[in-house]
Amino acid sequence: MTLHIPFDNSYAALPDAFYTRLNPTPVRAADTLAWNDALAGELGISGQDAAVFAGNVVPDGAAPLAQLYAGHQFGNYNPQLGDGRAILLGEVVDVNGVRRDIQLKGSGPTPYSRMGDGRSWLGPVLREYVVSEAMHALGIPTTRALAAVATGEPVLREQGPLPGAVLTRVASSHLRVGTFQIFAHRGHIDELRTLTDYAIARHHPDADGPLGLLAAVCAAQAELVAAWMSVGFIHGVMNTDNCTISGETIDYGPCAFMDGYHEGRVYSSIDQQGRYAFGNQPRIAVWNMAQLATSLIQLFDDKDAAIEQATAIVHAMPEQVQAAWLRRYGAKIGLSDATAEDQPLIEDLLALMQAQGADFTNTFAALGTDTARDQFTDRDAFDTWQVRWRDRNPDMSVMAQANPQIIPRNHRIEAMIEAAVAGDMDPFQRLMTALAQPYDVAAAFDDLRRPPTDDEIVPATFCGT
Known part of the structure; x- marks a missing residue:
């Protein structure tokens, strides 16, 4: 079947x-490794073509471009980042009426590559494919993976x-928050206003102006980070350029x-100080929203009043x-109506788990059984x-919907790569088959639920660039 993508581009x-504006850099030998047929159906895409998803062919209706943004990286502001190894092919409006980007990641150098080669090696591509689709199956807002395509070309990294x-x-x-930051820091107010209007129309149409947008993004990010915490997920690099306005998880490095x-768990090899440790994620989410607030305040003539209102929103x-x-x-302990009085019960369980090294996923999955x-x-x-x-008379049916039986464990991902x-x-x-039903995993996949043995532990994860 001939590939057809129903592009309807607005960012371009x-x-x-x-x-x-630029096209992806062609590769030597495109070969499809993975294809998400269900997602393609949602997007209205018929057919598949490795040449398109490797960047060798620009499909009809595409408007390829690399986006510009800045961002705070580990608390330090970088005045220009941008898509250094990604090309936005364009947008489609899916079967649910939601506008969605289609982006090629690892598609070659751009003006924002900062001496990088613009490529990805196979490991990070498959890691992001697996983890982003697992997050979707867990019900957590996330980017999705449509395809993984081999290039037939080597990528040089420290390992060779x-x-x-x-x-x-x-x-x-x-x-991203960083998309707003670059125009605010440059004093490009017209562009900042255009971006703000675009973000409101696309993501938060009920928001009343820039401060309404700030409140909506804060609410979305608050829900997102709580969702991460509930499944033991550590993003690892919560820089403002990795913080979306939509409230989706992005950039699985x-x-x-x-x-x-x-x-205090940290896996990221580049997080030497533990800034983005598991327990720090709520604080960092608030910090990121403060940076968005700082950018949006530039749109107001009466900055003192805007600062007061924005501060109240962030606080x-x-x-x-x-x-x-x-x-x-x-919900993880079976309480659909948990109140502040229940918080010590939850915290005491977590303290016991931490003191005794209990497995996060398997402990919650086993609550109410003899194996807990x-x-x-x-x-x-x-x-x-x-x-x-x-x-407290916990409800087991509530727990069943809140506690996954399986997650993409580090050692399984490394073995897969x-x-x-x-x-x-x-x-x-x-x-991929096992993770598609995380709350009701088949017995045939019980081995994938097992924590790593001492010699299987993966102590650090890497960004792949």
Whole structure:
């Protein structure tokens, strides 16, 4: 079947200041490794063509471009970033009426590459494919993976030459806090106003002006970070250029799902100070929203009044995160109506898990069964907690919908990548099948639920650039 993508582009209609128009760089030998047929159907895409999703052929109706943005990276402002290895092919309006971007990631250098080669190697492409689709199955807002295509070309990294690949990523948009920052810091107010109007119309049409947009994004990010916390997810690089206006998870670089629970858990190889540790994620989400507020304030003549209102919006966000956290963790222990009085019960369980190295996912999945206490070395301590918990009459059906039985564990992802590099895509396909039903995993995949043995532990994850 001939490939057809029903493009309906809007970002490309914005002024040239927002992007650079260019085509992807062709590759030597495009070969489809993975294709998301269900997502293609949602997007109205018929057929598939490796040459298109590798960047060798620009399809009819596309308007390829690299987006411009800036951002705070580990707290330090970088005045210009942009798509250094990605090309936005264009947009479609899906079967639900939602406008979505189609982007090629690893498609060659752009004016924003900053000495980089603009390419991706196979490992990060498959990691993002697996983890983003797992997040979708978990019900957490996320970018999606449409295709993974091998390039037939080596990519040079510190480990040496590695097989290259291109990921086709789908997002509600690729607007980031950093997109606003670059125009605010440059004093380009007309462009900032155009961007703000565009973001409101596309993502938060009920928002009343720039401060209404700020409030809507704060609410979306509060829900998102609470959702991450509820499944033990660590983003790993919560820079403002990786923080979306839509409230979707984006950029699965040095991300990870925890095995043993610990508030201070860090996997990212570049997070030397633990800025983006598991327990810090709510604070960083608020910090990122403060940077968005700083940008949007530039649109007001009366900046003192705008600062006062924006400050109140951002200062309200920790309470929003906490409310979302309590609702999600309450459900994890079977309480659909959790209140502040239940918070010590939740926190005491987490403290027990941290002190005894209990597996995050398997502990919550086992609550209410005879195997739950097996996650703990001091089982008497867990039994004491369990008596208090049962006094709250937990609802097992609520727990079943809140506690996944399976997550994409680091050691399984690494084993899958190693197999794929050797030419074996079967572990990838098996992992994708298992993760598609995370709350009701088939018995045939029980081995994928097992935490790593000591020699399987993956202590650090990498961004892949």
